[in-house]
Structure formats: C-alpha cells, structure tokens
Amino acid sequence: MIEREQIEMDVVFVGAGPANLAAALWLKKKIAEHDEFIEKGFKQGNKIGEIEIGIVEKGPFVGAHILSGAVMDPIAIRELMPDFLEQGCPVDTVVTEDAAWYLTENRSINAPIVPPPLKNKGKYIISLSKMCEWLAEKCEEEGINIFPEFPASEVLYDGNDRVIGIRTGDKGIDKEGHPKDNFEPGVDLLAKVTVLGEGSRGSLAKQLMARLGLMEGKEPQVFSIGVKELWEVPAGNFEEGKVVHTLGFPSDTQTYGGGWIYGMKNNVISIGYVTGLDYKDPLIDPHAEFQKFKTHPKIAEILRGGKMIKYGAKTINAGGYWTMPKLYSDGVLLVGDTASFLNGQRIKGIHTAMKSGMLAAETIVDALAHDDFSSKHLKHYSEKVNMSWIYDELYPVRNFxxxxxxxxxxxxxxxxxxxxxxxxxxxxxxxEHHIAGHLRMEELNGNFKHDAKKGLGPNDHLKSDRYRNVAFDKQLTFDKITDVFHAGVAHNEDQPSHLRILDPEVCATKCAEEYGNPCQRFCPAAVYEMEDNSTTGRKEIKVNFSNCVHCKTCDIADPYQIINWVTPEGGGGPNYKGM
Structure with a gap:
C-alpha cells in the first residue's frame, strides 16, 4: 500500500487552460466582493475569507500543451479584465480583413460576402499558449497555486460518489510498471470543489461522465482535429491581420473539413486544417489532408519561399449545445472544451470557455458562503450558463x-x-442529431484492395487516389515524424505507455480486416504502427507513445473504442510555446 501525502485545498482546478485560469482569477475577485458585501451588513451567506486554490497542469509549464488557431472574441476577457490590453495581454494583432474561399482542386473562389459567423474584423489573433502563460502569471500574482508537471490521474470520491478531489500521477515508474530509484508517489489533493477544465476529451472527465452518468439524455459528443503549422513567409506573401477560412479541397463532400490562414506579426502565419472525426472513409488521414491542403496553388503561393517553424495538433469538441454533459455533480463542475462549450459555426471557443469558468467561479462563491458543495448548490452553475450570453450564442447553433x-x-x-x-x-x-464519430466510420471496401494478413502499412493509404499526389518534399509538405520534431515532443521512454490498448488481439485481427488499422492514419504523430511478428506471421500493434502530441484523437476515433488515453508522467508531451 503506497502512502500518499494528502493536501487539503478549498478548490482544485484540473488543467491550466483559458477556462480554469479565468475561473481562478474571477473566483478571487468575487470572493473579495462577497466579503465586502457581508461587512456592509448584506446577508448573502457567511464571510469566506482567504481560501486555498490550486491549479494542476500536466505540462512542464503553463501553455506547453495549449494549442488553438486562434482568433479570440474579447467579450469574456473584457468582463474578466476590462483593461486587459493595458495590463499586457499578449495579443498578436488585430483582425483587419476577412475572407472566405471555396477551393476546388486547382481554383479558388473568393466569397463576395463573408458569412456573418466568420466575420472577425476587430477581434484578436493570438497565441493561446502565450495567453495562458500570461493568465497564469496573473493568477500567481493573486496568490493562486499553480502546479506544473502534476498530471491529474484519478478522481477521488467518498463512499457516495461525491467528488472530494484528485490524485496526481506517480513519478519514477519504469516501463514494466516497477518503481525506479527516483520514485515519487502521486499526491491526493482534497478539495471542497473540483473543476475539470482538461480541454477536449479530458481523461478525468471521461471517467467521471461514465461513473456518474453525466451524458444520460444527451447526444454523444463529436470531435474534429485541427492540424496546425506556424510559418515564416516572405514579406508581402500574406497581410498581417488578414483572416481566411476555406471550404472544399481537399475534403470530400461527405467529410467535415476546412482550412484557416491567419496573418500574424513579423511575417508569421498560422495555417491549419480541421477534419471532422466523424468521417466515413477509414483511409482518411487528417495530417495528410492538411499537407494536401497546402499543395493547392492558392495556398502554395502564400507559402512559397517560407519556412515551417512549429507544428501541433489538437482535437476540438465540436458538437455544442445538445452534446453538453450535465455540468455538475456533488463536489465537481465541468468547464470549457471538456463540456462542449465551443461554437462550431464560428469555430471559436476561447471566449465561451473563459465565460464558463467565470460562471463556475460565481457558483463556487455561493457554495463557499453556504458551506454546501452538493448538487443542490452547484446546479446553479448550469442555471447561470443558461441565463448567460453563452446560451444566447450556442442555442441558435445547436444543430450546426x-x-x-x-x-x-x-x-x-x-x-x-x-x-x-x-x-x-x-x-x-x-x-439523434449527433452520431458519435467512431460509429460513422465505414469498413474498407473495393476502393482500396488489401491483404488482411499483410495489413495496411502506415503510408499505404497514400497510394490511393486520395493522396496519390501528396509527396513529402520537406519544403512545402512534411511527413509526420518531421512535424513531430517541430512540435518539440519529449517523453521519458522508460515509463508505462500512456496509450493503453485494451485488447491488442482486436488490432491484429478484426480491425486489420475491417478497417485496415486506421489508428496508423488518424494519429497525426505516427504513434501507431502495425509491425510484422515473425512468430505469429501477422502484423501486430506497436505503440510509439514517445511521439504523442496529446491530441486525444486515438481515444476518440478508434472504431472499437479500445484505446484509452491516460496521463503520462508529468512534464511529458509537446512544447507548444508560442503556438
């Protein structure tokens, strides 16, 4: 039995993303306002006073695992901090021009009228990684504890399914599961309220939803993956402040997809492509879709003479209002992308994530004032969401x-x-409006013949018509391994794999025959490989977990749902600083 240190806190936030960082700052502010009212004689529960707030983050620093496009609607940060620009918020540039392009294979059609949801003029192009790093500094100035390199590995409950905190992952375990000389057991952080803001497909939120039935009566969450690169391009190739969104090439008409190009300072552009993880064709490769996108004459011209400097990939919780889980239970709240707060029509979720965190903070103030952390009080969070501009924005796009x-x-x-x-x-x-993506994937058909015994190699799908003309020249287009290098990925390889295959036999047999092992393709980091086994005479799954960019695509898109993404040892993963 491992002895674990127990640290008692009042509120623990899991994940240092925009939702939880905004929530922690708002919580401090609202507690001060509440106590001031109490001192003036208003009866709103008890005075709260100083409390212990902790934020745990699996990355080596805040922002290391944060990735987005990103154009930010400033509505939420203006509420949080009206003078955010004067305080040094690291916005990159203001959007000065919008465009929407429909791409065919060789042509582009510039929409004469930009669809209203895609109008961004006056909003801000940002690095969300830099934004979170800055918000974390503001939190620390307020005395909020931030613990980087502390992945939350488990939700803690009392005997009645009330959440009482989280356990952080053990450190110093070798790949066989044995303690090493530097072994450190994880810590139990006990809290009156735990807030899960882990981003898309949070590993703890997944456990919580299953145990507490938070998705009962809801439509299944659906996801997309955004694959992104930062480029330095010659002056004049693309205007600073210009925002372009594309539809069409290279996606087929049955696959949700679209690209973006954002002009940043110093001739840097953010370019990427979103592919819905509810596609039907098992041979689709979201990374290859993005590389193919860059070969379009219009896109290639923008990148000509440039240099790719950073790479990353992240999933997006795209279903919106109907796919929101129950947002609360005894001792716990869900915020941000974990809880489907993204506006899929506008392709924006930073502002709604921050606002959800702020509403969670207001709910926690009320719970602290009345010393009641049960669903009876925490349900007010859901009510606050439905009375806020979040509802006004998300309900009209509920079927998008x-x-x-x-x-x-x-x-x-x-x-x-x-x-x-x-x-x-x-x-x-x-x-049922939304169908879970893994249920929509169709089995292999005659469009691509393959030998089930030999299986499909990780690049065999590139021989199909879909990717026949995509050659990784390492100037315009890049293979996955090259891109992973530019994501700054690092994991200690002498640790248990954080990508758990629950039944490898399915990979070698059923999945190989029916789908051609799509994990080799949907993973944007070349983590999964079907390797020849001379003993069995067949291909068997090999997991190169050290390549993982923490996008969670495998946990989402596997047609058999037998890949379970759990947190690796703290500090491992990509380095998205500046992305």
Missing part, C-alpha cells in the same frame, strides 16, 4: 455540426436556413 453529418451540400442549405430561423433543423436530420 449535426447538419454536416448529412454531407456538405445538404449542410450548407441546412445551416443557411438555421441561421435565418434561430437554429431549427431542416431536411433529413436523424432523430
């Missing part, structure tokens, strides 16, 4: 992503009508 599960052209008609009718679903929408 589901429309694209019917194909691009019906979706464009459907979403146009949604925009005019306050979000009503039109056309042949299924009764």
């Amino acid at each position: 992503h589901a429309a694209f599960q019917q194909g691009r052209w019906p979706a464009l008609i459907n979403t146009g009508l949604q925009f005019l009718t306050g979000g009503l679903a039109w056309g042949a929408m299924p009764k």
Whole structure:
C-alpha cells in the first residue's frame, strides 16, 4: 500500500487552460466582493475569507500543451479584465480583413460576402499558449497555486460518489510498471470543489461522465482535429491581420473539413486544417489532408519561399449545445472544451470557455458562503450558463455540426436556413442529431484492395487516389515524424505507455480486416504502427507513445473504442510555446 501525502485545498482546478485560469482569477475577485458585501451588513451567506486554490497542469509549464488557431472574441476577457490590453495581454494583432474561399482542386473562389459567423474584423489573433502563460502569471500574482508537471490521474470520491478531489500521477515508474530509484508517489489533493477544465476529451472527465452518468439524455459528443503549422513567409506573401477560412479541397463532400490562414506579426502565419472525426472513409488521414491542403496553388503561393517553424495538433469538441454533459455533480463542475462549450459555426471557443469558468467561479462563491458543495448548490452553475450570453450564442447553433453529418451540400442549405430561423433543423436530420464519430466510420471496401494478413502499412493509404499526389518534399509538405520534431515532443521512454490498448488481439485481427488499422492514419504523430511478428506471421500493434502530441484523437476515433488515453508522467508531451 503506497502512502500518499494528502493536501487539503478549498478548490482544485484540473488543467491550466483559458477556462480554469479565468475561473481562478474571477473566483478571487468575487470572493473579495462577497466579503465586502457581508461587512456592509448584506446577508448573502457567511464571510469566506482567504481560501486555498490550486491549479494542476500536466505540462512542464503553463501553455506547453495549449494549442488553438486562434482568433479570440474579447467579450469574456473584457468582463474578466476590462483593461486587459493595458495590463499586457499578449495579443498578436488585430483582425483587419476577412475572407472566405471555396477551393476546388486547382481554383479558388473568393466569397463576395463573408458569412456573418466568420466575420472577425476587430477581434484578436493570438497565441493561446502565450495567453495562458500570461493568465497564469496573473493568477500567481493573486496568490493562486499553480502546479506544473502534476498530471491529474484519478478522481477521488467518498463512499457516495461525491467528488472530494484528485490524485496526481506517480513519478519514477519504469516501463514494466516497477518503481525506479527516483520514485515519487502521486499526491491526493482534497478539495471542497473540483473543476475539470482538461480541454477536449479530458481523461478525468471521461471517467467521471461514465461513473456518474453525466451524458444520460444527451447526444454523444463529436470531435474534429485541427492540424496546425506556424510559418515564416516572405514579406508581402500574406497581410498581417488578414483572416481566411476555406471550404472544399481537399475534403470530400461527405467529410467535415476546412482550412484557416491567419496573418500574424513579423511575417508569421498560422495555417491549419480541421477534419471532422466523424468521417466515413477509414483511409482518411487528417495530417495528410492538411499537407494536401497546402499543395493547392492558392495556398502554395502564400507559402512559397517560407519556412515551417512549429507544428501541433489538437482535437476540438465540436458538437455544442445538445452534446453538453450535465455540468455538475456533488463536489465537481465541468468547464470549457471538456463540456462542449465551443461554437462550431464560428469555430471559436476561447471566449465561451473563459465565460464558463467565470460562471463556475460565481457558483463556487455561493457554495463557499453556504458551506454546501452538493448538487443542490452547484446546479446553479448550469442555471447561470443558461441565463448567460453563452446560451444566447450556442442555442441558435445547436444543430450546426449535426447538419454536416448529412454531407456538405445538404449542410450548407441546412445551416443557411438555421441561421435565418434561430437554429431549427431542416431536411433529413436523424432523430439523434449527433452520431458519435467512431460509429460513422465505414469498413474498407473495393476502393482500396488489401491483404488482411499483410495489413495496411502506415503510408499505404497514400497510394490511393486520395493522396496519390501528396509527396513529402520537406519544403512545402512534411511527413509526420518531421512535424513531430517541430512540435518539440519529449517523453521519458522508460515509463508505462500512456496509450493503453485494451485488447491488442482486436488490432491484429478484426480491425486489420475491417478497417485496415486506421489508428496508423488518424494519429497525426505516427504513434501507431502495425509491425510484422515473425512468430505469429501477422502484423501486430506497436505503440510509439514517445511521439504523442496529446491530441486525444486515438481515444476518440478508434472504431472499437479500445484505446484509452491516460496521463503520462508529468512534464511529458509537446512544447507548444508560442503556438
């Protein structure tokens, strides 16, 4: 039995993303305001006083694992900190021009009218990594404890499913699961309220939702993956402050997808491509989709003479309002992308994440004042969300992503009508609007013949018509290993794999035959490989976990749901500083 240190705190936030950092700052502010009211004689519960707040973060520093496009709507940060610019918020540049391009294989059509949801003029192009690093500094100035390199590995409960805190991961365990000389057991952080803001497909949130039934009566969460590079390009190739969103090439009409190009300072551009992880074709490779996107003449011209400087990939919780879990239970709240707060129509979630955190903070103040951390008090969080501008923004786009599960052209008609009718679903929408992505993947068919015994290699799909013309020249287009290098990924290889294959036999047999082992393709970091086994005479799964960029795609897209992503030893993963 391992003896673990127990640290008692009042509130523990899991994940140092925009939702939790904003929540921690707002919590300090609102406690001070509450106590001032009490001192003036207003009856709003008891005085709270100083409390212990902790934020645990699995990365080596705040921002290390944070990745987004990103154009930020400043509505939430203006509420949090009206003078955010004067305080040094690291916005990169102001959006000065919007464009929407429809791409065919060789042509681009510039939309004469930019769709209203994609109008960003006056908003801010940012590095979300830098933004979170800055917010963390503000938290520390307020006396909020931040613990980097402390991945939360387990939710702690009392005997009645009330959440009482989290356990951080053990350190110093070798790949066989044995303690090394530097072994340090994880710590139990006990809290009155635990806030899960782990981002898309949070590992603790996944456990919590299953145990407490938080998705009962909800539609399944659906996800996309954004694959991104930062480029330095010659002056004049792309204007600072210009924001372009694309539709069409290279996605097929049954696959949700689109690109972005954002002009930043010093001739740096953020460029990337989003692929819905509810695609049907098992041979789709989101990384290859992005590389193919860059070969379009219009895109290649922008990048000509430039240099790729950083790479990353992250999943996006795209389903929105209908796919939100129950946001609270005894002792716990869910915020940000963990809880489906992204506006899929606008492709924005930073502002809604921050606002959700701030509303969670207000709920916690009330719970502290009444010394009641049960669902009875914490349910007010859900009420606050539905009374806020989050509801006003997300409810009218509640059917947006589901429309694209019917194909691009019906979706464009459907979403146009949604925009005019306050979000009503039109056309042949299924009764259950959102279908989980892994259930939509279709089995291999005659379009690509393969020998089930030999299996499909990680690059065999590139021989298909879809990617036949994508050659990784390492100037414009890059293979996964090269891109992983530019993500600054580092894991100690002498530790248990944080990518748990629950039944490897399925990989070698059923999945190889039915889907051709799509993990080799949907992973943007070349983690999964089917390797020849001379003893069995077949290909078997090999997991190169040290390549992992923590995007969670495998946990989401595996058609058998037998890949379980758990937190690795603290500090491991990508380095997205500045992304």
